[in-house]
Amino acid sequence: MNSIKVLKNLNKKMVLLRLDLNVPLKNGSITDETRINKVIPIINFLIKEQSKIIIISHVGRPKGRIITDLSLKPICENIEKKMNRKIRLIKEDIFKLEKEDLFEDPNDQIVFLENIRFYEEEEKNDTNFAKHLAKLADLYVNDAFSCSHRAHASVSKITEFLPSFAGLQLETEIRALKKVTSEIKKPITCIIGGSKISTKIGIIKNLISKFDNLIIVGGMANNIIKYKGNQIGKSIREENCDLMIKEIFETLKNYSCKIIFPDDVLIGKNLDDEPQVKELNNIQDNDIILDIGPKTLDKIKSIIENSKTVLWNGPAGYFENPNFANGSYEIAKAITKKNKNNSLYSVVGGGDTIALINKIKLIDSFNFVSTAGGAFLEYLEGKELPGIKALS
Helix, strand or coil, X not given: CCEHHHCCCCCCCEEEEECCCCCCEECCEECCCHHHHHHHHHHHHHHHCCCEEEEECCXXXXXXXXXXXXXXXXXXXXXXXXXXXXXXXXXXXXXXXXXXXXXXXXXCCEEEECCHHHCHHHHCCCHHHHHHHHCCCCEEEECCHHHCCCCCCCCCHHHHCCCEEECHHHHHHHHHHHHHHHCCCCCEEEEECCCCCCCCHHHHHHHHCCCCEEEECCHHHHHHHHHCCCCCCCCCCCCCXXXXXXXXXXXXXXXXXXXXXXXXXXXXXXXXXXXXXXXHHHCCCCCEEEEECHHHHHHHHHHHHCCCEEEEECCCCCCCCHHHCHHHHHHHHHHHHHHCCCCCEEEEEXXXXXXXXXXXXXXXXXXXXXXXXXXXXXXXXXXXXXXXXXXX
């Protein structure tokens, strides 16, 4: 995998720069800028090298349709302010664009193409679409590690038609995850949240052989609670997961890894409710599990205290309601407290988890913050990511 830093002359070169600017938007405003802040170094690097930069990214899942609310306009404007330079958002049909159309003003150094997922060919990894994108530039840079588990046209197929390089952030992400998987300091703990256990069954089974503790929280823990014979009321859970969970517990028998899931929980009758602490044997039909309980939290904090490495992906509860954010906040504080005396190496990943630690201003207190969710987990699982493979 070649780094963009190896190139000696980028002056006037037209660089197709794939970024992940899939940031949360509310009424046209960006509610979390972490992903934007992470890409400023590569933009600055290319500006310094006098390149012409063509930025491509996506927001949301428009599924090949033009959806005004998913325009890159607010993100383009945000970067324009951060860089203090004019950036043009090109809304024309990509298929009608020619290389010479992109920089009408010779003083322009950055242009944005509109949301790449407005084209169904992107997610289909369409060859002709990738060829056309490639005609717009002299070389390609992938600085979107968080999209690199997708075999999409602007992530993997395009590398067949242009000299292709890894960006600065992508290299940083891979270095940090390699450190966790190869220079690992035990005991190692992985905290996994989120709602779907089926999407994470592979990583859970893979990590059992490598890690000392696997802590399952969030909506996916409800499946385990139910599997163990407890009621979960109206709580979120995935159907037809019993066989997967059985596999997890069968795999555990062969290793010393411990699996931890909630002993007690916080419930509400609806998402806006006040919290009530409940033991697992006391959950009613109209209860919704929305956070971990105090006993569970104490157990998790004790495990963190005795760990040398912690990976965290996915909140412990419905943190959008502050009444059910305590579990996640306390996990974050326990990790960062141990980080302060350098007795822990911590990696945190995933959009929701980042939004959470941003809320309590702890984002700089972890050793590494990965903007990736799915790619983060698939890399740890040992899968070859299409976007990374394409650069090799």
